[in-house]
Amino acid sequence: MFLVLTSTEIKISRTLENGIEFSCQMCGKCCTGFNEGEVYLYKDDILRLTEFLNIVGTKRLHDFAKKYTKVINDSFFWKEPGRERGRTYHFKTLGFRFTGEDEHCHFLIENKCSVHVARPFQCRSFPFWQMMVSNRKNFVNYTKKCKGLQVLKGKFYSKEEILNWATQEYEIEKKYFLEMKKNNFNILKVHPYLSKEMLQE
Numbered sequence: 001m002f003l004v005l006t007s008t009e010i011k012i013s014r015t016l017e018n019g020i021e022f023s024c025q026m027c028g029k030c031c032t033g034f035n036e037g038e039v040y041l042y043k044d045d046i047l048r049l050t051e052f053l054n055i056v057g058t059k060r061l062h063d064f065a066k067k068y069t070k071v072i073n074d075s076f077f078w079k080e081p082g083r084e085r086g087r088t089y090h091f092k093t094l095g096f097r098f099t100g101e102d103e104h105c106h107f108l109i110e111n112k113c114s115v116h117v118a119r120p121f122q123c124r125s126f127p128f129w130q131m132m133v134s135n136r137k138n139f140v141n142y143t144k145k146c147k148g149l150q151v152l153k154g155k156f157y158s159k160e161e162i163l164n165w166a167t168q169e170y171e172i173e174k175k176y177f178l179e180m181k182k183n184n185f186n187i188l189k190v191h192p193y194l195s196k197e198m199l200q201e
């Protein structure tokens, strides 16, 4: 689930131009087999999850971060206002740590998300990530594994709704990037509950 976000001007591929019907069929495949990608976690995701799991206090937050999260690579294209050219920045971000031989999310229990109401933005916004919305090939690739994208039945999402999800994703990533930039890309300042050892894993 790598995110390479480049622009607020999100183009919608022809596949989604007229909207689609989509409902999760609970096959659990997108919560398993993370050798193909990651689930990124942002501050609001951590807040929502820890509130839901009733994790309070610094020690418990540290333990939560160590058990359920890991530090992963991220990138973001950014052009300073007024500059002609921008560049892609590479930095660290937070993602779920996975478990078991099949590399499943810790919160996937009996093929169901045990934190459904508090699941991260990336889980909530699937399949309307920018990389899928604007790129037909990426969308078709995910169709091979997602049952919901194979049956295409259920709730109707219009072009506007689809673009709204993808734009929200861009804005969340931009907010994180700008905060990291302000903190000299030191993830320990942005996520103080992480331990230094996690950076070396």
Ligand code: SF4
Binding pocket: 030, 031, 039, 105, 106, 107, 108, 109, 112, 113, 114, 115, 116, 119, 120, 123
């Ligand atoms: S939080 Fe829930 S939806 Fe997201 S990867 Fe884990 S089990 Fe799947």
Ligand code: SF4
Binding pocket: 023, 024, 025, 026, 027, 028, 029, 030, 031, 126, 145, 146, 147, 148, 149
């Ligand atoms: S792969 Fe698709 S159908 Fe299966 S759990 Fe994920 S979103 Fe739902």
